[in-house]
Amino acid sequence: xxxxxxxxVLGRSEDEFLAGYDREKYxxxxxxxxxxxxxxxxxxxxxxxxxxxxxxxxGQWALPGGFVEAGESAEDASLRELSEETGISVATxxxxxxxxxxxxxxxxxxxxxxxxxxxxxxxxxxxxxxxDARWFNIDYIASGDVYxxxxxxxxxxxxxxxxxxxxxxxxxxxxxxxVLVRDGIAFDHAKIILYAVESL
Numbered sequence: 001x002x003x004x005x006x007x008x009v010l011g012r013s014e015d016e017f018l019a020g021y022d023r024e025k026y027x028x029x030x031x032x033x034x035x036x037x038x039x040x041x042x043x044x045x046x047x048x049x050x051x052x053x054x055x056x057x058x059g060q061w062a063l064p065g066g067f068v069e070a071g072e073s074a075e076d077a078s079l080r081e082l083s084e085e086t087g088i089s090v091a092t093x094x095x096x097x098x099x100x101x102x103x104x105x106x107x108x109x110x111x112x113x114x115x116x117x118x119x120x121x122x123x124x125x126x127x128x129x130x131x132d133a134r135w136f137n138i139d140y141i142a143s144g145d146v147y148x149x150x151x152x153x154x155x156x157x158x159x160x161x162x163x164x165x166x167x168x169x170x171x172x173x174x175x176x177x178x179v180l181v182r183d184g185i186a187f188d189h190a191k192i193i194l195y196a197v198e199s200l
Contacts, residue, residue: 029099029108033078034065034189035092036196039118045138045200046121047193049151050085050130056105057186061151061158063193064130065111078114086133087125092116095196100175103188115196138197146180149190158184162191172198 005013012020037048049061064085068077075094083089092114099110124133136151136158149160161181165173172195179188 027108029110030104030106031068031074032065032109032111033068033074033081034063034111034113034192035078035082036063036095036113036115036193037082037086037088037090037092037118038115038196038200039121039135041121041135041137043137045197046135047138047151047196048086048088048121048124049134049136049153050124050126051132051134052186053129053131060182060184060186061134061136061189062186063113063189064133066129074112075114078112081128084128085126085130087127088122090116090118090122095199096174096192098174098188098192100188113192113196115199117200138193140194140197147194149185149194151185151193160185160190162194164191164194171195 007013008017039046048064050064052058052060052062064082065078066081068074078092079089095113095115097110097112103109121135126133134153136153138151140147140149145164147162147164149162151158160179160183163178163180165176167173174191174195177191179190
């Protein structure tokens, strides 16, 4: 390894560069972690959802998740939020990062989504800012590039209509796909669910 001091085009060492670096020069997003927990419910696939107890989208259903705290990894945040909001602890793996502009009305928010699979549903217990937690059976139909997602849990049914854009590899391009109609599913979680289902 070369022990010479390296300088940039302005003749600054790394220490000099960092001493003058303006952290406010670039806007920074808020960072969240979301969980896609799936289980075989006997007659198809089910996804775990929580009913939001606060704004935005109060009363609507969302994937369990929340903000990554200072000094916390996204992986740790996802497991913490899953446990706090549903009482469930299970291993998950990183699936995708979603950075679609405007995806959260609170401002610029980027999320990393983690996915886990269970052989059967485990009873959730809502906590933290979730007022309910349930498994929803997943069903969807497609008409060209427009998809209608339907999630059903007992007498509760929520839906979303989406326009999906696919990349050259045939996979859903999550940041270019859009939610056309939202009926009970918060944020852009409907398109994240469809992306995850196709990834299984």
